[in-house]
Amino acid sequence: MTEFDSRVRQVRPEQWDWxxxxxEWSVHDLxxxxxxxxxxxxxxxxxxxxxxxxxxxxxxxxxxDPLHSWVLAAAAAREAWIAPKALQKTVHLSYGxxxxxxxxxxxxxxxxxxxWDLARAIGADERIDPDLAEAVLDYIAPNAEAWAASGLFDPxxxxxxxxxxxTRLIALLGRTP
Numbered sequence: 001m002t003e004f005d006s007r008v009r010q011v012r013p014e015q016w017d018w019x020x021x022x023x024e025w026s027v028h029d030l031x032x033x034x035x036x037x038x039x040x041x042x043x044x045x046x047x048x049x050x051x052x053x054x055x056x057x058x059x060x061x062x063x064x065d066p067l068h069s070w071v072l073a074a075a076a077a078r079e080a081w082i083a084p085k086a087l088q089k090t091v092h093l094s095y096g097x098x099x100x101x102x103x104x105x106x107x108x109x110x111x112x113x114x115x116w117d118l119a120r121a122i123g124a125d126e127r128i129d130p131d132l133a134e135a136v137l138d139y140i141a142p143n144a145e146a147w148a149a150s151g152l153f154d155p156x157x158x159x160x161x162x163x164x165x166x167t168r169l170i171a172l173l174g175r176t177p
Contacts, residue, residue, distance in 0.1 A: 001074055001077070001078065002129075003111065003112060003115035003128050003129060003132065004034060004111045004112075004114060004115040004118065005070070005071075005074060006115075007115050007118040007119050007122070008066075008067060008070045009067065010122060010124045011027055011031070011066070011067070011118075011122055012122070015027050015121070015122050016028040018121050018122065019121065020117050020118065020120070020121040021116075021117045021120050021175055021176075022114075022117055023154075027118065027121050027122060028062060028066065030117060030118055030121070031066055031070060031118070032061055032066075033114070034070070034110070034111065034114055035061045035062060035066075035069050035070050035073045036058075036061050036073075037077075037107060037110060038070075038073035038074050038077035039057045039061060039073050039077075040053065040057060041077035041080050041081065041107065042076050042077060042079070042080035044091040044093070044103065045080040045081070045083070045086055045089060045091060045100060046080070047089070047092075048092070049092040050092055050093070050094055061073070077107075081104065086100060087100050087101045087104060088100065091103045105136075105139050108132075108135075108139075109136050109139060109140055109173075112128055112133070112136045112169075113169070113170065113173050113175070115128055116128060116166075116175065117175070120175075127166065128166055130164075130165060130166065133164075133165045133166040133169050134165045136169055137165055137168055137169040137172070140172060140173065141172065144156060144172050144173075147173070148174065153173045153174045154173075154174025154175075155174055156171055156172045156173070156174060157171040157174060157175065157176050157177070158171070159171040159177065163177070
């Protein structure tokens with residue numbers, strides 16, 4: 001969350017309409033996607049189902065102050081994640097029930113890779129914490145084919161064997177480093 005947060009805080013007013021490495025997403029669309037994900041977290045960690053939340057978070061959640069919207073959503077999600085026993089819960093996701101820890105890894109992966117996407121889009125520093133890159137790569141690598149087949153990410157981009165962990169991660173998730 002920290003990596004993505006630092007990039008959102010660097011977005012200048014004229015950059016919200018800029019393209020990102022994500023197909024058909026502007027900077028606005030990308031940040032809106034992450035805001036929506038953060039808004040879902042407290043609901044799902046509280047035991048709500050997809051049906052109970054409904055379409056509450058559909059559409060534009062950024063309003064007139066995208067940074068403020070991000071800060072509020074991220075703070076609410078963070079509070080939900082650090083609540084006692086949060087990682088021991090079961091959550092209802094679009095594909096069924098899952099362990100909250102698995103949901104946390106999915107969200108961490110999305111935040112990390114989209115931090116890179118946002119940095120690339122706005123010309124900011126693209127480096128993410130090496131320990132984070134390694135942890136996410138360790139999480140995603142065993143199931144990379146399934147993730148690519150799901151359409152969540154583009155197919156992996158070939159890179160040389162001797163690249164750093166972040167480059168392997170970004171390429172594995174369909175980005176051109």
